[in-house]
Amino acid sequence: MYRTAFSIGPLFSVASRWLPPLVAHGRGVCTIALAIVFASLFGSMGVAQTTDGQRMTKEFIPGEAIAMFQVHPQAILQDPALRLAPIEVISASGKHHVGVDPVDILAVRVVIGMPGPGGPEFGAVVTLEKPLEIESLNDKVIDRTSKREVDGKTYYSIPDSPPNAVLHQISPTQWIVGTEYFVTRMLSDQITDGPLAHLTSQTVDNGQAQALIVVEPIRPILSGFVNQALLQAPEELQDLSRLPELLDSIELRYTAKTGFAGDMTLNASDDVSAEEMELVIEKTRLYGRDSMLESIPLLLNEEGPVADSMRAYGVRLVNTLFDMIRPQAKGRSIVINTSDIQVDVASASILVGLLLPAVQAAREAARRMSCQGHLKQFALAVHNYHSVHKKLPSNISDKEGKPLLSWRVSLLPYLEENELYSQFRLDEPWDSAHNRPLAQRMPELFVCPSSPQIPGKTAYQVPLGKGLSMLADNPLRFRDIIDGTSNTVMIVETSPEWAVDWTAPDDWTYDADEPLAGLGGHHPGGFHVAMFDGSVRFVTLAIDPTLWYQLLTRAGREVIEGF
Incomplete structure (x- = not known):
């Protein structure tokens, strides 16, 4: 395992990166995704009820799938920790744009396949607490005149979206949206287990938000991406180019039971790869820590007791944060556990405010x-x-x-x-x-x-x-x-x-x-x-x-x- 803390910032960054393409390709898909995005963003802010010990099912995961993301919006949005969050706005936006109240969404499972000629193949299964009739959906979400039958299943097109985007009602409380080919694969009775389905069935559902990725099908793509990203990187970071070859799968989890913490699990393909991966991660961690420590005197070139104390606090904060993400090898996994450590966000914010000028x-x-x-x-x-x-x-x-x-x-x-x-x-x-x-x-x-x-x-x-x-x-x-x-x-x-x-x-x-x-x-x-x-x-x-x-x-x- 490889665990590290994360919060709303990275999720918001991801949303800001992916929402514009969604809007560009069609407002229909974007509106369907709205409730999911809201829930995902706020899922990194509070404690949610968990189902510790219960493994996830491999339902809706075809053999060619490479990644799966699952979130439980209702449990997150109803948590007392979010009492100051704009729940009313989220609820109203979901009803207005989609016809669904995000608070009524029990779970969302997004499954992603290998990119095809028309772009990424994906499907998202939305499970609701209450039955939802087709008449309740916003006209921007569903083209009711496009109703057609394929293999005994009813599909609808989505207005202002790519022609291969479809919507299907699995049951009164369950809907699926995505690219037509991949949706039919997710619903097929002939689904064959693949590496992602196997990994999912062995993973405990934490009741909040988590993602699973298998590396083998995308290893060449991942290697190319990493190598491109490292072109201008310092020599100390070049060993990161080895990670795609060492990885077997990646698991991401968010858990807030003990504070703002998350888990990332990097599973190696064998024991030797795990040892090399640990060395690469530790080298990267030390470089990041040392770089931040070296920058503190450069950012504070003033003299005097106050400036000295700010420098001392900055050094202590950097050392503490990097100690929280110290990797440990456990079998074929690398573990960095931050679940028992509270990150004092307020203190960090004060330092940012002091250092900003x-x-x-x-x-x-x-x-x-x-x-x-x-x-x-x-x-x-x-x-x-x-x-x-x-x-x-x-x-x-x-x-x-x-x-x-x-x-x-x-x-x-x-x-x-x-x-x-x-x-x-x-x-x-x-x-x-x-x-x-x-x-x-x-x-x-x-x-x-x-x-x-x-x-x-x-x-x-x-x-x-x-x-x-x-x-x-x-x-x-x-x-x-x-x-x-x-x-x-x-x-x-x-x-x-x-x-x-x-x-x-x-x-x-x-x-x-x-x-x-x-x-x-x-x-x-x-x-x-x-x-x-x-x-x-x-x-x-x-x-x-x-x-x-x-x-x-x-x-x-x-x-x-x-x-």
Whole structure:
């Protein structure tokens, strides 16, 4: 077994991922699923009556099934622990959208098969406390005119849903909905036991919510998914790619008898696989713990007794939480038992509240560093361009000197964008029928990480004005930067509102009346500039206007002080 705590967050995440596709494929299926979703979400919030010791039946599980999810909505929704939950809203929504009160649902069993040409095959059996007549169902759920008989069973289509979605009444208190092929397989008298049916019959029903998955049929798919997810993962996590080969089945359970806890059981195919799986999980657990411990000082860079106490609490909380999920090998299973440990959610929430400003500050610091990196690459590209062409880059112009394309396009070969550069027609303007579509292929380097992305727009511009920047009537060289490359601004970071089409020969124009107009907005308090020496600096919006102008001129012969 492998057990770990979970609550409403992950379930809500799953719902938010799967509900949009359901809506896209048909409102009928979505409305039928509404009561199930509500019950599933709130099933992770309270204690439910259990049927400990009673094994689940293998009813409705064909041999080709790969996963089964079962939940008991009534037991969950009627629990006193949910006295503050919006039960009335859930009840009314179920009645309005489906015609069924979720409180009357005793059990929902969802069975999933291998994906077919038309998508995943599935069926959901809903067992009610009271008989439900077909007339009670909402018209959005059932197309009564589509009634047809197949092998002595009556099926109905579902409005605004895929053509293979059907609804069938098994008995006065039991209905099934799903893809037609899989529904007929679930109802077949000729069902043959498969690995999932066998696993289900050996599993105790906890009376709340649980899921079972057999790995063998989906091993190649699971391996591909895990390997793809690990492409950008640290080296310490790469051993997780072995899990699909080691696993035989997965069991998920929710139990709230002793607090917000859950069980995940990872069953290995043999003893050797179980030992290797334990090592992989333990290595991952330790990496997660150490990574969180290392981040605490970074999130709290303040000094003093209060900051010290927050760091100490963070360390204690992280160590406690990770101690709760320590794996133990038991036969061919890996066990992490949290059922007897109460997670103090309130305390954890307090820590989150205390750390949130620090986390936001850390994120902004990371974005600033990334933005600085972008400008450094621009500066390096300018230097490389100068080394090759013996001049600074300029706008691409026609024979009469009319600018056609930006200096940013000239730099593409020096930013590892040769392929994109070769697509431009350099004798046509940036907005020609050929060149205009290329603007949508703007490299990520041209975007400040802190700015809202505007397709084809960049905030990285050169300052325009008499005696400013590297753009001039005649080509310039570094030797023309008389004020010194470390004292002269080469590229500025404008506000999002002043962003320009990156391929257009447009840039930021200096205004003596409003010398800082259009600058800043990406980072609190100021903006970045790249100097001609290749360095990147952060300029505050409180900079002296005279000093700012002196930094912009390339040959003003000023003495720069205080920067």
